[in-house]
Amino acid sequence: MTELAPGTRVRVRDDWPEARGPCHIRTPHYVRGRQGVVVRRLGAFPNPEDLAFARPAPRRALYHVRFDETALWPDGRAGDDLLVELFEHWLVPA
């Protein structure tokens, strides 16, 4: 994947692997399908989705992504936000 520069608007994939069978994912349900902004690249780490099953785990870029509270919750407060660590394969440019 090409690197996502800070400030890039991204959407989190609206995917629910838990509906298809056993899995281990680090993308919380409340951000799936939602839009945020890349704050910075935190590094590259072995993909926990493979590590959890003792499979070979390729390193994936991990980003800090910021979401406005109002983009996540109907009663979110303007100006407040959330920072979530998300792996590159969950992010698509918005």
Added chain:
Amino acid sequence: MSALLDTDGEALLGALRGLLAAKGLATPAEVAERLALTERASPAQGARIVAKAWTDPEFRARLLADGTATVEALGIPMRGAPPLGVLENTAALHHLVVCTLCSCYPRAVLGYPPFWFKSAGYRARAVRDPRGLIAEWGTVLPAGTAIRVVDSTADYRWMVLPLRPAGTDGWTEAALAALVREGDMVGVTVPVAP
């Protein structure tokens, strides 16, 4: 599995230690060293880091840029620990740390997580209603301060560098460290001078 759960914990631990040694994965000395390190980590270490950051601008800048290397230089062992990120509170922005998926916590600098940090209630409410949640600790942010919730979902561990309270000019590092509580470094409370 239920047979395992019914087994005496000490016997299970003994068997596991025996296997680790027999398979050459970890010697008894290495296990003892790791236990000692884990027991030594406590919020007092985090408080020492905060007090130093309050009194030493150069240290503060390094801490915010690279938490892991900077606390390691203070003598806090970080080998084998996940990278540490430090979140700086300002007059305009307050941070609150949560792990909605489990209970990720910067154990190397704060020790064991408090019981509430692992509760389903804390984890759910921190992301949905952070202001209502911290109000239960008596924390009300000043008008004009935004809140940023940091969800530890993956490989980093996060601690908050709180704002230095007013009325502490000229205090020693040790006196400042004594003001800093565990919750201040998670973001549910803020330090105050008596």
